[in-house]
Amino acid sequence: MKSIKSSIAFLLAGFLIVAFGDTGLAKDECLNCHQELEDELQTPALKIKNDIHFQKGLTCADCHGGDPTSDDPDISMSRAKGFRGVPSHQTVPQFCARCHSDANFMKTYNPRLPVDQYQKYKTSIHGQKIVKGDEKVANCVSCHSVHEIMPANNPKSSIYPVNLPQTCAKCHADEEYMKEYGIPTDQFSKFSVSVHGKALLEKKDIGAPACNDCHGNHGATPPGIGSISNVCEQCHVVMGELFSKSPHKPAFQEMDLPQCETCHSNHDIIPPNDDMIGVTEQSICMECHAEDEENDGYKVAAQMRMRIDSLRVRYEKAKKLLEEAEEKGMEVSDARFDLKDVYSALVATRSDIHSFSLPVVLETSNSGLELADKTMEKGKQALEEYNFRRLGLGISTLIITLLIIALYMKIKAIEREQKTS
Amino acid sequence: MATTVNSEQGSSVNRRGFLNFLLGITGLGWLASILYPVLKYLNPPELPEANISSLKVGKVDDIPYNSGQIIKFGRTPVLLIRDSEGTFKALHGVCTHLDCIVQYKPDKELVWCACHGGSYDTDGNNLSGPPPRPLEKFAVNIRDGELYVAKGEA
Amino acid sequence: MSNIGTKIYGWLDERYDLTALVEFGKKKTVPIHRESVWYYFGGLSLFLFMVQVMSGVLLLLYYRPGADQAYESVKFIVTNVEFGWLVRAIHSWSANLMIFAAFIHMFSVYFTKAYRKPRELTWITGMIMFFLAMGFGFSGYLLPWNELAFFATKVGTDIVGVVPGIGEFLMKVLRGGDDVTGATLSRFFGFHIALLPAIFSAFLGLHLMLVQKLGMSTPIEYEKADNSNLKTMPFFPNFMLRDALLWLIVLNVLAILAVFFPFGIGPLHWPLGLKADPFAPAPAGIQPEWYFMFMFQTLKMIPGKVLFIEGELLGIFAFGAAGLAWTLVPFWDKKSARGEKNKLINILGIAAIAFIILMTAIGWL
Numbered sequence: 001m002k003s004i005k006s007s008i009a010f011l012l013a014g015f016l017i018v019a020f021g022d023t024g025l026a027k028d029e030c031l032n033c034h035q036e037l038e039d040e041l042q043t044p045a046l047k048i049k050n051d052i053h054f055q056k057g058l059t060c061a062d063c064h065g066g067d068p069t070s071d072d073p074d075i076s077m078s079r080a081k082g083f084r085g086v087p088s089h090q091t092v093p094q095f096c097a098r099c100h101s102d103a104n105f106m107k108t109y110n111p112r113l114p115v116d117q118y119q120k121y122k123t124s125i126h127g128q129k130i131v132k133g134d135e136k137v138a139n140c141v142s143c144h145s146v147h148e149i150m151p152a153n154n155p156k157s158s159i160y161p162v163n164l165p166q167t168c169a170k171c172h173a174d175e176e177y178m179k180e181y182g183i184p185t186d187q188f189s190k191f192s193v194s195v196h197g198k199a200l201l202e203k204k205d206i207g208a209p210a211c212n213d214c215h216g217n218h219g220a221t222p223p224g225i226g227s228i229s230n231v232c233e234q235c236h237v238v239m240g241e242l243f244s245k246s247p248h249k250p251a252f253q254e255m256d257l258p259q260c261e262t263c264h265s266n267h268d269i270i271p272p273n274d275d276m277i278g279v280t281e282q283s284i285c286m287e288c289h290a291e292d293e294e295n296d297g298y299k300v301a302a303q304m305r306m307r308i309d310s311l312r313v314r315y316e317k318a319k320k321l322l323e324e325a326e327e328k329g330m331e332v333s334d335a336r337f338d339l340k341d342v343y344s345a346l347v348a349t350r351s352d353i354h355s356f357s358l359p360v361v362l363e364t365s366n367s368g369l370e371l372a373d374k375t376m377e378k379g380k381q382a383l384e385e386y387n388f389r390r391l392g393l394g395i396s397t398l399i400i401t402l403l404i405i406a407l408y409m410k411i412k413a414i415e416r417e418q419k420t421s
Numbered sequence: 422m423a424t425t426v427n428s429e430q431g432s433s434v435n436r437r438g439f440l441n442f443l444l445g446i447t448g449l450g451w452l453a454s455i456l457y458p459v460l461k462y463l464n465p466p467e468l469p470e471a472n473i474s475s476l477k478v479g480k481v482d483d484i485p486y487n488s489g490q491i492i493k494f495g496r497t498p499v500l501l502i503r504d505s506e507g508t509f510k511a512l513h514g515v516c517t518h519l520d521c522i523v524q525y526k527p528d529k530e531l532v533w534c535a536c537h538g539g540s541y542d543t544d545g546n547n548l549s550g551p552p553p554r555p556l557e558k559f560a561v562n563i564r565d566g567e568l569y570v571a572k573g574e575a
Numbered sequence: 576m577s578n579i580g581t582k583i584y585g586w587l588d589e590r591y592d593l594t595a596l597v598e599f600g601k602k603k604t605v606p607i608h609r610e611s612v613w614y615y616f617g618g619l620s621l622f623l624f625m626v627q628v629m630s631g632v633l634l635l636l637y638y639r640p641g642a643d644q645a646y647e648s649v650k651f652i653v654t655n656v657e658f659g660w661l662v663r664a665i666h667s668w669s670a671n672l673m674i675f676a677a678f679i680h681m682f683s684v685y686f687t688k689a690y691r692k693p694r695e696l697t698w699i700t701g702m703i704m705f706f707l708a709m710g711f712g713f714s715g716y717l718l719p720w721n722e723l724a725f726f727a728t729k730v731g732t733d734i735v736g737v738v739p740g741i742g743e744f745l746m747k748v749l750r751g752g753d754d755v756t757g758a759t760l761s762r763f764f765g766f767h768i769a770l771l772p773a774i775f776s777a778f779l780g781l782h783l784m785l786v787q788k789l790g791m792s793t794p795i796e797y798e799k800a801d802n803s804n805l806k807t808m809p810f811f812p813n814f815m816l817r818d819a820l821l822w823l824i825v826l827n828v829l830a831i832l833a834v835f836f837p838f839g840i841g842p843l844h845w846p847l848g849l850k851a852d853p854f855a856p857a858p859a860g861i862q863p864e865w866y867f868m869f870m871f872q873t874l875k876m877i878p879g880k881v882l883f884i885e886g887e888l889l890g891i892f893a894f895g896a897a898g899l900a901w902t903l904v905p906f907w908d909k910k911s912a913r914g915e916k917n918k919l920i921n922i923l924g925i926a927a928i929a930f931i932i933l934m935t936a937i938g939w940l
Contacts, residue, residue: 403451462659
């Protein structure tokens with residue numbers, strides 16, 4: 001019985017190999033042959049299994065040309081069969097663009113994929129330099145890898161948002177490599193401590209921007225001074241809107257200062273803190289507004305800081321009160337609900353700084369201050385209630401103690417009477 | 422002799438009387454200290470019941486088109502939206518970025534967080550700005566012209 | 576005033592022969608000896624049970640069973656109802672003190688061999704009430720439907736499922752399904768406020784009746800001594816007033832505990848915490864209540880397999896057998912029944928206490 005079963009299984013397996021094996025991989029002689037070779041002639045055949053192109057059914061010959069059905073290298077890799085060989089560093093972009101710039105071809109695979117990468121690349125610093133014969137600037141494979149190309153939404157891909165900064169840093173953080181271009185190489189180290197870098201690299205929040213979100217990818221260039229705020233505004237909508245209506249916008253333009261970057265810097269944007277505003281030494285405002293205390297800018301900076309400080313202090317006070325009440329076993333979750341709104345107002349006030357207009361900041365902070373007072377009131381009530389409980393307990397304990405004493409004396413009195421009688 | 426016995430008896434009667442008086446008074450006080458909290462407890466609080474899984478918001482007709490309001494669903498703020506076509510939607514009212522309370526912007530017909538300008542569509546999907554996640558949805562039911570918000574998706 | 580009292584008494588006496596009862600009460604005495612102090616713990620357990628009934632009824636006014644309301648209603652009681660926090664705290668503290676008092680009552684009866692003839696049934700009804708009290712604790716623990724209770728109940732009912740044959744069925748009956756869900760909550764609510772109180776009341780009545788009928792037991796060594804020499808105290812009013820005195824003190828202690836530690840202290844705690852979420856991972860530090868701790872800890876420490884039997888199963892059987900033997904002690908302790916000293920009983924009792932304390936300590940550390 002057992003032997004019959006296994007022989008049937010054997011026959012079936014053999015049939016499967018005959019039926020499908022031949023039409024599948026076996027036909028691609030490029031792979032067959034290169035798998036048996038060594039080192040750099042073998043690696044493409046091994047790596048290609050992970051490649052999106054291979055997975056979608058493209059073969060070696062679809063990019064490199066030649067005849068994959070022949071196992072004779074002289075025939076399969078002959079110019080007569082259209083063999084294109086390995087493209088040079090300079091010609092890689094055209095090599096890829098054969099398909100990737102062809103909208104009709106691309107839409108048969110992924111209609112959502114853009115086809116303007118080559119166009120954009122030509123406008124990028126990389127693209128401008130490569131046509132001048134620079135062998136070091138990035139071409140397609142520098143970022144997308146060779147023979148192991150994965151789509152951007154594959155977490156293993158070199159261009160997956162979390163991995164992208166490392167990919168750029170391969171060249172841009174290499175001092176030796178970048179020497180002849182005269183640009184800094186500290187972008188990655190700065191980025192990785194920035195608020196964006198921490199969100200992206202540590203928290204793996206792919207909503208946070210990687211290099212390409214500000215610089216573009218295929219058309220990578222540094223944004224010009226005038227366009228910085230447009231770039232940041234893509235995500236920081238409110239700050240952008242507030243800033244463009246603020247007195248700083250024309251002033252910065254006049255002085256040829258970049259907009260967001262002047263205060264927040266570029267790659268090493270730290271999470272903003274309250275010290276950045278005001279008239280203290282750490283304040284950024286003082287870099288321009290320090291000289292004259294009668295100056296409007298100086299006064300507004302001082303007042304805005306004061307509003308934030310008082311709101312923050314009152315928020316913390318209220319929070320502490322509620323925590324104290326909670327520690328004492330009081331239930332203050334209603335007040336906690338309101339405290340959330342106070343926090344909202346504090347965050348919103350900090351955002352409103354970007355209007356650099358005192359009335360806007362006053363309005364937002366006032367609602368927060370009012371609510372903070374209410375919350376504190378609730379916290380105080382809870383603590384009063386706590387004291388009331390103790391007082392009540394004290395009174396009833398006093399009464400019970402008296403009752404206990406009286407009862408004890410009564411018992412003694414009864415027993416004395418029993419003895420005498 | 423006789424007189425001393427008498428006075429002793431008298432003082433013991435006095436003492437017994439005082440003891441009984443003390444017992445009575447403290448007994449009453451004790452009873453009061455138990456009855457006071459019990460009676461207070463029996464008196465139903467103003468909010469007659471615990472906020473539970475479903476909350477009655479009000480009459481459907483009272484809520485204007487293209488508007489949003491924050492309602493207290495237990496201790497959770499919920500943003501109730503009526504879009505320009507009259508459909509009701511309810512979303513968790515706390516921004517997924519830094520926990521600010523969100524609001525409805527009638528001019529753009531979007532949910533918007535004032536803190537950092539994150540925006541969501543009326544189904545809670547995060548559209549732009551810093552929010553990392555969509556807003557959680559709440560179910561909206563209409564019974565006899567009254568609007569109810571409940572936990573979980575409709 | 577006293578005239579009306581006499582009239583009412585006369586009216587009742589005519590029909591129900593109250594005088595016989597009063598005469599009986601007058602004759603009832605309590606022996607006085609060095610062990611007399613233990614007599615108070617039965618009454619104390621009774622008092623705490625009454626506190627439980629009263630505070631439980633109060634909680635019932637606002638509590639709502641059901642997975643979507645239970646937690647919210649308990650939160651409502653604690654936050655919105657005036658003195659709701661006090662009622663819940665009293666109910667929780669009193670529950671723990673009641674079990675504690677019952678433990679002492681049980682062990683004192685055991686060591687003084689008060690269960691011996693003719694009080695076998697008094698002991699058995701007491702033991703049944705003790706198990707019922709644990710049932711009260713177990714079912715009541717789930718009612719706030721918070722995270723801690725949910726997982727403790729899950730673990731607790733899991734143990735039942737190990738019993739071969741009927742275990743699976745028993746667990747399903749307890750849980751009202753394959754898992755701990757809202758259906759379990761409904762059941763436990765029913766157990767806690769209807770089924771258990773009904774059974775408990777019947778046994779409590781029987782227990783108290785037997786105590787009145789047979790009077791207080793005197794330890795063997797005092798009984799053997801010349802009986803006429805043994806001092807006694809009238810139950811009414813002397814002992815009863817003393818009982819009242821103790822109850823007053825305990826009530827005040829309860830109030831102090833409830834005000835200072837409304838959510839318990841140390842391993843005895845019942846914070847409301849988060850609402851139970853069947854899909855949430857079990858939080859750290861899931862503990863049964865302290866009176867289940869020694870069993871829980873033992874089951875945890877028994878190796879997976881002992882000989883051919885599953886360790887947990889062996890543990891459950893061992894506890895079952897020990898509980899049964901303990902309950903039936905009046906029937907196999909022949910020596911005490913004859914009025915002779917039985918050292919074995921004392922050794923077993925001390926071993927049991929040592930085991931419980933040791934296992935509870937290990938569980939807490």
